[in-house]
Amino acid sequence: MRYLLVIGVFILSTFHSLAQDNSSRELARREIEQQFLSANLTLLAGKYQIEQARAAILQARLWPNPTxxxxxxxxxxxxxxxxxxxxxxxxxxxxxxxxxxxxxxETAGKRKKRIQLERLNLKSQELEFEETLRNLKFDLRESIIELQALQVQETLYQSQFELFSNLSDAFFKQWKEGNVSEMEYVRIHSEMLSFQNELTEIRNDKLTRIQRIKTYINLDEAPLIVIADTLNIDRFITPQILQWKIDAMENRADFRLAGNQVELSRQQLAVEEAERxxxxxxxxxxxxxxxxxxxxxxxxxxxxxxxxxxNQGNVKIARLEIEKSNATLTQHKLSIVNELDASVSRLTQLQSIIEKLGGQFEDQLDRSLEKYTRNFQSRNISVLEFVDFVSSYLDSKKNLIDRKEQYLKTIEELQYVIGKDI
Structure with missing residues (x-):
């Protein structure tokens, strides 16, 4: 009876959550993105490049000085x-x-043609800024999702570590008193050490993601970041492939940049022909x-x-540049279409998996853990049976966390391919 009481007390204590570290800072995804847009140094450098392109237009407007x-x-x-x-x-x-x-x-409208060329260069700089923003936002959001998943994994493994840590202490005392075998104590203690190692790896991965996020939002404070949002999937997305392909051509900064490069090449040809x-x-x-x-x-x-x-050579170079730019634009369009089809396919597959793993099955897993815990407390099942179930339970929970993470990252990938939030 004394053995069952000790085991029961330690098992119940594992359901208490850890107190949040005072050195951590809780931020919602929306807050992180706002900080990113206002403080990211790469974006700030991109804005300076746009201003430089505007200054180039001003310079192109100026007449040659008299001598x-x-x-x-x-x-x-x-x-x-x-x-x-x-x-x-x-x-x-x-x-x-x-x-x-x-x-x-200057003859042949050279000055006006150079002004138009610089205007197209300004548009290129603005589109490059949009493309930089799109890439950085995608990387930031992926890092946030990865950190969210690691937070859930940490909570999951922390609860099991606490459970087996308390069980290890209890079994050690019972082993010394001759109530349990050494094999049972060693098995419990080994599981506790395994969970401790898993927690160490998870926390190291968390530190990597946190440092990356802090760099993106230009945060040099010491506190760690905790994502306030959960990893839950509120709704599944219904694919609209045809509309998304149209949206991608309209919104993708890199595709518009490729189109602007064609216009740049044509304008450069006009400048070179004027130079004749x-x-x-x-x-x-x-x-x-x-x-x-x-x-x-x-x-x-x-x-x-x-x-x-x-100016025969420069004219020929400009004409070949137009052909090259047109080929690049066509290739870019094909690449976007294929990227979109692949992303939609991954999204559909993951949605099907999550629908099977989530919902009732996840609730059944949690209830089964509670039942196994009570049966183990009552000595209705052996240590090996309990450990095997906990291992299976963790594999299923981690698999579900991984699928949710992949699904949310695929949504971000889809938004990245389309060029806007959906």
């Missing part, structure tokens, strides 16, 4: 020399000077004492003759 030059200035008088009116006071009667002002006039037409350089000159006129003012113009270099 002013002074030449043919003599610092002494060469004999013979004509005498001219002085420039400053009595100085300048024998000084000669030539000044010229030059301005390049030479610019005109206008000049206004003044010459003092260097011509038949004492003060000569004249205008002029110059232009390159496109005889040898008509």
């Amino acid at each position: 002013f030059s002074i030449s043919e200035v003599n610092l002494w008088k060469n004999n013979p020399a004509e005498t001219m009116p002085s420039l400053v006071g009595k100085w300048g009667k024998h000084q000669q000077v030539s000044m010229e002002l030059e301005q390049i006039i 037409k030479p610019n005109v350089q206008l000049n206004l000159g003044y010459d003092r004492g260097g011509n038949i006129m004492q003060d000569f003012i004249g205008i002029g113009a110059s232009i390159d003759l496109p005889i040898f270099n008509r």
Whole structure:
């Protein structure tokens, strides 16, 4: 009787939950994502790149600066020399000077074409920012789900560790008193050590996920993170493959980026073709004492003759870039369609498995554990039978946790493929 009382007390004590560590910080998924959007350093760097692209448009709008030059200035008088009116006071009667002002006039709309090219570059930077956000958000959400699953596993194994730890202490005392065999005590103690090792691995994995999440949200505080949300699946998603494919083409930043790259290639071709037409350089000159006129003012113009270099190579490169960009866009579209089909297939399979494992079956597992615990307390089953059932129970529970984790991660993968939340 004393043996049963000790065992019963220790078993009941295992159903008390652990007190939360004061050094931990509980955060909901929504809070983590808000912190991520406002504080992530990679996103901040992406915003700076967008501002740089806007500055490039400003630079492209600017006209070329005029060039002013002074030449043919003599610092002494060469004999013979004509005498001219002085420039400053009595100085300048024998000084000669030539000044010229030059301005390049771009032809074929080169400036407007460069502005349009920079606008497309800005769009590319904005789409690259969206793509970076999509990738980072996907990685963050996966890490959150993994941490949620590890939290559930930790609770599960912690309860069993407490159970077998208390049982080990009780069986040790009973073994010393000769009420149980050494084999029974060793079997219980071995299970306790096994659960302890599992807990150590789970907690190490938790630390890895927590550090990753803290990096994403730019959190350098010491406390550990606890995800407040549960791992439960509120509802199953009904596939809408055709609509999702349309949504993916409209929302995927990488696909739109590939389309923008085609436009960039076409605009680059327009710029290169415009470069085939030479610019005109206008000049206004003044010459003092260097011509038949004492003060000569004249205008002029110059232009390159496109005889040898008509920008043929760059034009050909730009045309080939258009073909390459179109091929990349087609390949990207095919890849998205295949990714979506694969994600929907995985989602459907996991949903079928969870429907079989979850619900009533999960409740039956928990009730069976309670029954086995009471039967073990009453010595209706042996240590080996109890240990075997607990092992089977943990395998089933962990399998269900893994399937829930995979299902939630597949939903995130599906949202990642589509490019928006569903």
